[in-house]
Every structure is written in C-alpha cells, then in structure tokens.
Amino acid sequence: MHTSASTTPLSPAAVAVERVPHSLQEDLVALFTGCFVIAFGVMLLQQSQAVTGGTAGLAFLLHYALGVKFGVAFFLLNLPFYYLAWRRMGRAMVFKTFCCVALLSVCTDLHPRFVSIAQISPFYAALLGNMLMGLGFIVLFRHKASLGGLNLLALYLQDRHGIRAGHVQMAIDLLIILASTALVPWPSIVASVGGAIVLNLLIAMNHRPNRYLA
Template sequence: MNALHAAPRHSAFDDLQALVTGTLFVAMALVLFRHAGLLTGGTAGIAFVLHYATGLPFGAGFFLVNLPFYLLAWRRMGRRFTLKTFAAVALLSALAELLPHWLVLQAVQPLFAALGGGLLMGAGLLILFRHHASLGGLNVLALWLQERRGWRAGHVQMAVDLAVLLAAAPWVGPLQLLLSVLGALALNLALAVNHKPGRYAAV
C-alpha cells in the first residue's frame, strides 16, 4: 500500500485522551441509568444485574465479569487492543463508583435517562472503538466480527444487548425494562450509524 494512503496511527496522547473521554461518557450514562433504575446490555448489563440482585458494587462486578474476555481479546485482537481495553475497563470501574459522589443528581426523568444515557454511552464506545479499544466483554466479540466478517458492530451489539436485557427481566419492572430497551436501541443506533467498516481509517 502506498504510504500516502496508509492509515494514520494514533499517538500515545491521542489514545490516552480517548480512553479518558470515552470512559467518562459511559460513566456519566451509567449514573443516569442507575439513578433511574434502568439496565444496559453487554457486560455492563450483567454487572448491573449482579448489583441489583446481590448488592455487589457495580464497579467491582464490571471488572470481574470482564476478566474471562481478555484471553479472547489477546488471541483475536492483539496485545495493544487488549492492554487499552484493560485500562478502559479499570478506569470505568473506578469512575462508576466515584462519579456519583462528584455528580449528585436530584431527579432524572426516566425517558431522558434512557435516551440521553444511551446516546452518551454510544458516543463513549465510539470514541474507544476508533482508538482500537473497547470496554471488554461482548464489545470484543462485536468488534472482532466486524473486522473479520464485516458485520456492523452496532447491529451485533444490539442483538446481544437485547438478550441481556431480557435475561434481566426478573429484577426490574416492566416500565424500567421497556426504557432499558429504548436506551439500548439509542446506544446501538449511534454505533450502527457512525461505526461502519472502512469509514474510519486511523489505528
């Protein structure tokens, strides 16, 4: 490939600011979801279920649930992707517990929490994906299928998220479940529209 047409490479500073910004967006979305009693999909959704069902802090549950997926990431996506993903997961685990102390909400309209939180989370994931990182777990599978099979990450993520939300039904009311599904649709719409194979070339 001609060097002029080679994909530009992100600098270490580029990746650092992306990890901080992307995880902060997602952490803010999780604060909205938690305040409204909503769920999300993926490993974050599994961590929410653990939190609601057992009282395990979300941050600790999210970090633990992601541990088995690092082997897949290392084998399929490479060392650089895995290390950045591990850093993003660790940072989000910390922010998810610290941010509610730094950002105290009086009230959140549940529909806004679902749609606004879903779009915020989608934007945060998009930033991470474009810097060859993720929030672990099922994000890794979605990205791997996009790179290997050409399947849009947003579509794969949407199917997985809906499955996780349906599995979480015993721990939330019907309205919270419906709003959680709307949040997942908003999140994955942002990914499906903005994260298409070949659209973003930097690595």
C-alpha cells in the first residue's frame, strides 16, 4: 500500500537557516554603491540648503556656520566614535566604517563636478535626498558597515538592547534639525524634518534584528 508523504509545511522554527557571509568582492561593491548613493543624496540637500540628522547633520551645521567643507567636517566628527566601534562592534566593522567615511568624504566633493542643478525645490530635494541616503544606509548596514558617528551608536543600541536603529536615529535627527533653525531658512527646515522621517522609516522597516541573516 502506497503512503503519500506529508505535505504539511514545516514551521519556520523547524527549518534550519544557514547564514552565508558576503564575499570580499560583494562587500567592496556594496560599500562603494552605498557611499556613492548617500553622497548623491547629500549633494541634493546641499543644493537646496536642506539639512539632515546624524553625524551628517552636524557636518552640515559646521558647513553652513563656518564654511568648512562637508567632507572634511564629516571625517573629523567621526574620529571620536571609532573607540565605541572598536570595543563593541569588532575590528572588521571599524575598518569598513573608516573606509566608508573616507569614501563618502571624497564622493561628496566629486558629485558636483559632474552634476549641476540650477533649481530644485527644498521639499523635493529633502524627500529624494533622504530616500537615497536611507537606501544607501541599508546597503551599508547589511554588509556590517556604517558611516560611523551616531549611526554606530544606533546600531550598538539595536544589537545590544533590541532598540531599533531607525527609532534611535530618528530622535537624534530631529534634535539636530531643530538646532539648525538659526542657520537654515524655515521652508528648508520643514522639508528637512519630513525628509528625516522618511529616511528613518526606511531604515526602521528594512533593517531589523534577525530579518537579514547574511
């Protein structure tokens, strides 16, 4: 007598999930892509005098207030956070993060040499720029890298305490944007708040513990 095999689907807990680490080539391509996309988003914000949160937001404040180049300010602001990365996130992530910070600093000065935007709405620039930055951050996070600074703090809180990185980043971002009200026109501030919300919602929805296992 023939007995058919059971077709009852296995529960997720019964299925063994094997983690397949990224290769070196995959990491290199992903880190370059993420930084390149984020740098283009930064350029859109600069073109419209919009701001964002995180360490990039602090770099924007220095850029608008003192005329310091964004790339230089961003690189210097990240230096104190490497200690946290070294102690808590591992040497590999410190190295990847350092490379990403340096690459972004270069790319932010590179894009304007090839792209010139004569006119752009602050609201459109803030929306598109932050969407691009959010997508770039997700790429970096999934390859165990970041852009240092406050991103490292957000990732640390998620890994150690289960607090979503996007929620932590959103609270910090809003505080930084409020601090920029003395330097940036109000229409750009309103656009920047909306853009920061979009950016961090993208991260909160797409970068959760145990959702991406590579």
